[in-house]
Amino acid sequence: AVSCSTKANPSLCPPFSSFPPPYPFSASPGCGHPSFLINCSSPHSTLSVNHLTFSLLHFEPNSSSLTLTLSDSHSSPSSPSSSRFPSIPSRSISLSGSPFRPSNAFCSRLNNLSPCSHPNATCRRWECDLVDSPALLLRDCIPARRPASDQAQRCREDVLEYLNKFLEMGIEVEWDSSDSYFTSCRTCRLNNGVCGYNSLDPKKQFLCFHSQSQISPSWLSRHTHTQLKMLGSILTVACFLLLVSVSVAILRWRFITSSHADEDPTSIILRRHRSLSLLPPVFTYEELESSAGYFNPSCKIGDGGFGSVYLGRLPDGRSVAVKRLHRHLPTAASAVARALSTKSFCNEILILSSMNHPNLVKLHGYCSDPRGLLLVYDYVPNGTLADHLHGCLRHRRAPLTWQVRLDMAVQIGLAVEYLHHSRRDKREFALADFAVSRIQMGMLHQVVDPKIALDGMVKEGVHAVAELAFRCVAADKDDRPDSREVVEELMRIKSKSH
Numbered sequence: 130a131v132s133c134s135t136k137a138n139p140s141l142c143p144p145f146s147s148f149p150p151p152y153p154f155s156a157s158p159g160c161g162h163p164s165f166l167i168n169c170s171s172p173h174s175t176l177s178v179n180h181l182t183f184s185l186l187h188f189e190p191n192s193s194s195l196t197l198t199l200s201d202s203h204s205s206p207s208s209p210s211s212s213r214f215p216s217i218p219s220r221s222i223s224l225s226g227s228p229f230r231p232s233n234a235f236c237s238r239l240n241n242l243s244p245c246s247h248p249n250a251t252c253r254r255w256e257c258d259l260v261d262s263p264a265l266l267l268r269d270c271i272p273a274r275r276p277a278s279d280q281a282q283r284c285r286e287d288v289l290e291y292l293n294k295f296l297e298m299g300i301e302v303e304w305d306s307s308d309s310y311f312t313s314c315r316t317c318r319l320n321n322g323v324c325g326y327n328s329l330d331p332k333k334q335f336l337c338f339h340s341q342s343q344i345s346p347s348w349l350s351r352h353t354h355t356q357l358k359m360l361g362s363i364l365t366v367a368c369f370l371l372l373v374s375v376s377v378a379i380l381r382w383r384f385i386t387s388s389h390a391d392e393d394p395t396s397i398i399l400r401r402h403r404s405l406s407l408l409p410p411v412f413t414y415e416e417l418e419s420s421a422g423y424f425n426p427s428c429k430i431g432d433g434g435f436g437s438v439y440l441g442r443l444p445d446g447r448s449v450a451v452k453r454l455h456r457h458l459p460t461a462a463s464a465v466a467r468a469l470s471t472k473s474f475c476n477e478i479l480i481l482s483s484m485n486h487p488n489l490v491k492l493h494g495y496c497s498d499p500r501g502l503l504l505v506y507d508y509v510p511n512g513t514l515a516d517h518l519h520g521c522l523r524h525r526r527a528p529l530t531w532q533v534r535l536d537m538a539v540q541i542g543l544a545v546e547y548l549h550h551s552r553r554d555k556r557e558f559a560l561a562d563f564a565v566s567r568i569q570m571g572m573l574h575q576v577v578d579p580k581i582a583l584d585g586m587v588k589e590g591v592h593a594v595a596e597l598a599f600r601c602v603a604a605d606k607d608d609r610p611d612s613r614e615v616v617e618e619l620m621r622i623k624s625k626s627h
């Protein structure tokens with residue numbers, strides 16, 4: 130498994146005073162820097178560089194230099210050249226490919242070493258080369274030329290012996306702390322990680338391990354760093370989606386509220402009480418305006434409490450009565466009147482569109498427009514009841530007989546009875562208040578024509594009708610007959626008067 134366990138070897142590692150040794154050194158594969166893996170032993174721990182084993186003689190904490198010497202347990206490439214000079218290796222030492230470099234001080238001392246005379250013929254080739262050029266000992270030292278005078282003054286007869294002692298004292302090396310392990314480790318340690326590498330990987334890839342001894346988040350490791358990135362991406366996307374949803378919701382709400390604000394109040398009230406499919410057809414203002422002669426006074430057929438009625442002709446040829454409700458000027462005081470007008474308008478649409486009775490005028494449709502509220506009824510020809518009873522029509526035709534009048538009363542009674550009993554919602558409904566208001570105002574003659582020959586059965590019948598009418602306007606509601614009783618009474622009066 131790829132890991133860095135520092136608890137396996139509790140022994141001391143000279144020259145380090147504590148265990149585990151400080152980064153970049155490590156005594157366990159997978160921990161620290163791969164080039165600084167040491168083998169803890171006494172009196173000196175060892176370190177391998179390019180298959181050469183060195184003993185660690187000295188380490189200055191908080192520095193990047195180390196003193197190494199070739200180990201006693203030499204492997205073949207570093208075996209001593211002769212028993213006289215045991216510290217001198219059998220070939221040049223190379224530190225290339227590792228972070229180590231001989232210190233400048235060490236190299237200059239080596240470069241300053243020069244023989245006083247050429248080696249004699251008895252020396253071996255490698256030794257002769259070393260005597261000629263001691264800097265060959267370390268391939269990483271750049272040879273420097275020295276002035277001839279200097280050479281004469283500081284020359285040495287015993288170069289090999291000097292070199293042997295020199296190596297015994299140790300090679301001062303420095304390391305370059307700018308390679309990728311050091312840079313990655315700085316980030317890792319900042320995040321409380323433990324620097325290491327994949328010891329199973331030939332490339333020895335850098336790894337940042339979570340510290341077991343410290344309570345620090347595991348997401349600081351490289352592996353979990355990826356997870357963190359993913360988590361961050363997911364959170365970003367989630368936040369983005371949330372933002373989009375909230376914006377859409379706000380925009381929708383604004384759209385709904387603004388469209389409601391713009392919506393015609395009539396449509397709002399009507400829709401609240403009845404589904405659109407059950408409402409009568411909607412006409413355009415232009416359609417009704419042109420069919421009612423642009424509301425020219427010559428087309429007017431009557432005036433009521435709420436508006437004027439005009440005779441109109443629809444494109445399909447039907448004659449209709451178009452009631453145009455009074456307009457209210459846009460002042461603060463008229464706002465209430467406008468609201469009441471809209472309410473009455475809607476009330477009429479809702480009630481009449483649910484009615485179907487031969488004695489009730491049929492509502493064909495309506496139009497709610499800022500220019501006017503319009504109601505479209507069946508046109509009822511032949512004038513009004515008032516015209517027949519009191520108006521011009523009575524002069525042109527023979528006076529209405531008592532039978533006809535009773536017939537009318539019964540039909541009106543049937544219509545009112547239908548209005549009362551067919552309505553399921555029992556909302557307040559204005560009675561056919563024409564007769565009632567006239568009786569209340571003491572204008573009985575408008576209901577009972579004084580010119581009617583009140584003789585015999587007719588007189589009896591008139592009295593019965595008048596009595597019935599007074600009962601209808603009684604102050605106490607319990608004294609008033611209901612519409613069904615009225616119809617029954619009228620039927621009874623009618624049957625008696627034959």
Ligand SMILES: Nc1ncnc2c1ncn2[C@@H]1O[C@H](COP(=O)(O)OP(=O)(O)OP(=O)(O)O)[C@@H](O)[C@H]1O
Nearest residue numbers: 430431432433434435438450490506507508509513
């Ligand atoms: N469908 C219709 N066919 C023919 N004439 C009508 C029709 N509806 C109304 N009129 C005429 O218009 C006049 C006014 O009618 P309108 O319904 O506006 O008022 P009203 O019923 O007389 O009183 P109120 O305003 O209190 O209801 C009527 O008296 C009638 O002459």
